Amino acid sequence: MIELRNLSIFYGETQVVKEVSLSIARGASFALVGESGSGKSTILKALAGQVTDWTGQIRLGDHSLEHGRDPALVRLCQMVFQDPFGSLHPRKSVDATLSEPLAIHRIGRQNERVLEAMDAVGLARKFRFRLPHQLSGGQRQRVAIARALMLNPPILLLDEPTSALDVSVQAEVLNLLKSLREDHGLTYFLVTHDLPVVSFLCDELGVLRNGELTEVTSVERLKQGNLQSEYGNELLSKSH
């Protein structure tokens, strides 16, 4: 579903991602882990079309991603951002946020679709006209997830979707993400530094260090506390 071939990404002169190749099957849940500055967020941004200065090849499904604005990308993948406070427009109600993608693509039955989406992410209908500041962090993240699913993309990019949430709320959102994947057969591409989250939500992980992929391995090995690379195990020992 997602295939990277010799992907290198540049910020001006500096190369932040070096020759990364990856292949993720349809319906899989893949985690990219690494410390900050490892380039994991940059890869995510390239997939999302926000970073365009890259070489190599990015394939999403049957589509080969273009540099610059790629209209096909919209229907292929959507993103859930890290910060539920910053990813929602502060003056738009839940209703406005969720109906916007429908309005952009002239999709009908907006009313029903918005309500369906709210039900799907477990957001009570009474919150429909609330503004973001009237919602809790967990509720906001549910809105962000619902927004990402409005256009029914097969791929969901997750940028540390629970790191800004309380642990009990994190559990709710992780459960939601897990069941959404099962129900809709979504492919997840998760970027995080939180290894236990990977253990719960993913079945494969890649370890990134200074822009280079040190290993790609199954999450089963993570659960057994035994990654392949030395750096991977170092990372494992650092997180409590």
Add this chain to the structure above:
Amino acid sequence: MMLTTQWLLDENPQTRAQSRAGQAYRLFLALLRNPLAIVGALIILLLLVVAAFAPWLAPYSPTESNLSMRLMAPSAAHWMGTDELGRDILSRIIHGTRITLFIVLLVAVISAPLGLLIGTVAGYFGGWIDKVLMGLTDIFLSFPRLIMALAFVAALGPGIENAVIAIAITAWPVYARIARAETLTFRNSEFISAIRMQGASHGRIIFGHVMPLCMSSTIVRVTLDMAGIILTAAGLGFLGLGAQPPLPEWGAMISSGRAYILDQWWVATMPGFAIVIVSLGFCLFGDGLRDILDPRSRTK
């Protein structure tokens, strides 16, 4: 459907209309808690009422001269006295409200959207578009307002419409600067990235997502600028380049009263009061609006 406060303040509105009405009502409640803003609002309201009913409120004609009654001191018959042509000053001030409102509204309608558009476009795109637009803005900003307006009126010819156009042309750069600064703070934010990922066009993002966020600061700024606009208009009138006689424009009235300022003080002073009070009204109201609308001063 009952329009009760309970319905308005409902935490869980049922429809879009209810949620909008509720938000407006909350703003209104917040405004009520600010006494100075209420004073400002009352002054503006008074201005609107007087302008609407000017012909019925004014005791005399604003333009008909009566030379036998010239330069009369304030009295029971003429509360604010009469001017050098024997016209009742109160009546002229009452009719003058229409001209003031006309100027203020027209300037606001022309310059605020223009400034908002230029500022948001510059801030959103950045790069050379930003450089060109902001260069243009800086050129306009670098001239003193009245001098600029003077130059435009001199080129376009005197008259109230041209005065309005001249003031509008000199007023927009401020709004463009504010809108750009505000746009820069969130152009890279995640909610803009999110909407871009959903395939929204640049136009849709600017009009639908960027502008609403710049709107409140622009509204506040426009309200605060109203006083300045009135003063500029009066200044042009005073210099004989704005409204032409016999139109009862306040600045022009002060100008014609200048010759008598030592012996017949009321001729120039009364319209001066009118300008001061209306300017003050807009200032107070603008300050109040800023307290409510400005997200930075608002606590959660």
Add this chain to the structure above:
Amino acid sequence: MSLLTVENLRVSFPTEQGRVEVVKGISFELGRERLGIVGESGSGKSMTGRALLRLIREPGLVTADQMNFDGIDLLTLPEKGMRSLRGARLSMVMQDPKFSLNPVMRIGDQISEVLRFHGRLNRRARRQRVLQALQSVRIQDPERVYLQYPHEVSGGMGQRIMIAMMVVLEPDLMIADEPTSALDVSVQSQVLDIMDDLVRNKGMGLILISHDLNLVARYCDRILVMFNGRIVESCIASELHQASHPYTRGLLASVPTMDERRERLPVLDRALLEGLETHD
């Protein structure tokens, strides 16, 4: 004798619906030990920390039956006395070093400024103390860092500098509010280890405020769990996993583990917890 005694501390803020209490009458004592306050956002844990330093501004209101620090009554102490107490004997490490350091002042000068405000050391002695403090937070080349500006150092380094700034005055009690949540995981434990060392070696008291149960359990002797402005559980850190309150148990269970085999994570039953609260 205990270092800090707090009895029936309440913090409230006015809202459109009247005054709302965010801390609802909590009491605890602290010796020269490490106390963890755990809770989720909105539990009142941060407000508790701020109230102790009297950093809650109008219109917030702080009341208590007793708030005593080493024999000093914090409730009645005038603001001037409070200012000299803050930093010198009671200090606070904030969440994000980026916002706590002055961006246009050299790091060494900033720390030195703290000394100048509170002490009567001369310039040379101050510089010596600053370098020592930087060394104590395991900064390899303190001379170089002394001359740097805050934007020239990394987040983890920034937080270590903040800690250096706090310990340079050798306070009796340090309050750390989520000191590492803005840092990378790999740096987090490093910063906490440094803090832990200092607290042990200098015999300070520490209040560590965090949302992270496991982290607090690792670095503290005793733990208070807060929920909705109340302390719902108080236990010895090593016995956290035998906690009895449903909220604490729920929190512990909802954290995924490295070897996560559960299909779904258990979720807190908030209605039940709020029900429990009204029965108290």
